[in-house]
Amino acid sequence: MSGTRSLNRHFALGSAATIALGSLLLGGCAIPALIGGMTESYRRSSTKTVKPDTNVLEGKSFAVLVTADRAIEDAAPGITAMLLTRITAILADTRNDAGTTGVVPPPMVIQYMYDHPGWRARSMEDLAKDLGGVQRLVFVELTEFRTTEPGNKYIYDGVAAGSIAVVEADSKLADYYSFERSILVKYPDEQGRRPEEIPEAAVRTELMRRFVDRATWPFITHQEPYYPKY
Numbered sequence: 001m002s003g004t005r006s007l008n009r010h011f012a013l014g015s016a017a018t019i020a021l022g023s024l025l026l027g028g029c030a031i032p033a034l035i036g037g038m039t040e041s042y043r044r045s046s047t048k049t050v051k052p053d054t055n056v057l058e059g060k061s062f063a064v065l066v067t068a069d070r071a072i073e074d075a076a077p078g079i080t081a082m083l084l085t086r087i088t089a090i091l092a093d094t095r096n097d098a099g100t101t102g103v104v105p106p107p108m109v110i111q112y113m114y115d116h117p118g119w120r121a122r123s124m125e126d127l128a129k130d131l132g133g134v135q136r137l138v139f140v141e142l143t144e145f146r147t148t149e150p151g152n153k154y155i156y157d158g159v160a161a162g163s164i165a166v167v168e169a170d171s172k173l174a175d176y177y178s179f180e181r182s183i184l185v186k187y188p189d190e191q192g193r194r195p196e197e198i199p200e201a202a203v204r205t206e207l208m209r210r211f212v213d214r215a216t217w218p219f220i221t222h223q224e225p226y227y228p229k230y
Contacts, residue, residue, distance in 0.1 A: 043226035053218040054179050056166050057091060061102030062136035063109050063128075064088045067120070068162075072145045076204060079145065081110055083212065087140060087164075090216040104131050128169035137167040140215060147203045154194060158187040158203045160211040164218075181218055185210035185230040 066084040073080060085106040092103045112131065113119055119127060128134050144161040148154075165180040187206045188198065210230045217224065 047223040047225050049221065050217070050224045051221055053181075054166075056168065056179050057136055057138070057219050060135040061104075061132070062091070062138055063104035063131040063134045064091065064106070064138040064140065065109060065113065065119075066140040066142065068142040068145070072142055076145055079142065079208070081106070082208065083140060083142065083215075084109060086208075086212045087138070087215055090212065091138065091219055093220055102134070104134060124167050124169050124174040128167075128174075135168070135170045137169050139165045139167070142211075145207065147200055147207070156188050156193045156195070156198065156203055157191075158207045160185050160207040162211070164215045179218070181215075183211060183214045185214055187230070189229050 064084055064087050066080045066087070068080045088103060088106050088109075109131065116122075116130070119130075122130070124137060128137055131137075140162065141164075142160070142162040144159055147156055147158045149157040161182075161184045163180065163182050165177040167174055167176070168178045171178075185207060187203055187210060213222075214230070216222075
């Protein structure tokens with residue numbers, strides 16, 4: 001009998017150890033999965049710091065010029081002036097002195113473009129001199145800006161597209177872009193949204209905001225979603 005009891009006891013202890021070991025192993029496998037899930041959840045609701053792609057504007061004087069097709073201006077009056085103003089204000093932060101010295105104020109640039117309709121035909125050197133002798137010229141072109149699909153005004157399909165480029169006007173390569181980036185943003189993110197759900201003005205505002213973000217992010221340290229929608 002004693003031998004049987006001893007055998008049963010060893011069997012029970014062995015089973016308990018096996019169960020404990022199994023639980024430990026399962027727990028060890030579950031911990032990384034749990035941490036991974038928490039990390040993923042955090043990323044979906046937070047942002048990360050992104051460094052600039054270029055320092056071409058850092059510490060340099062510059063002017064921002066924005067152009068758009070006449071049809072875009074007719075459909076969204078004042079859009080070039082608004083983009084110029086917002087982009088200039090954000091890019092001014094790239095300067096080491098954190099001030100606006102050396103940044104041509106948007107009203108002056110807008111007035112210059114209005115007074116000189118042929119400004120695009122001028123050389124980069126002459127254009128820079130006309131704008132106060134700036135070291136950099138920032139060109140923003142808006143090639144598409146719409147809130148709905150062509151021919152379907154009842155469903156939103158907002159698109160803002162264009163480009164941003166920089167000329168180093170004080171260099172020997174002033175006729176070439178030293179930096180260039182294409183831009184394409186959309187809104188709403190969900191398909192099938194209608195005007196009765198979102199005011200058209202809100203769609204325009206969000207498209208502009210996203211376009212400005214994508215136009216300025218390459219030059220500044222900024223916060224960007226881990227999984228950006230645009």
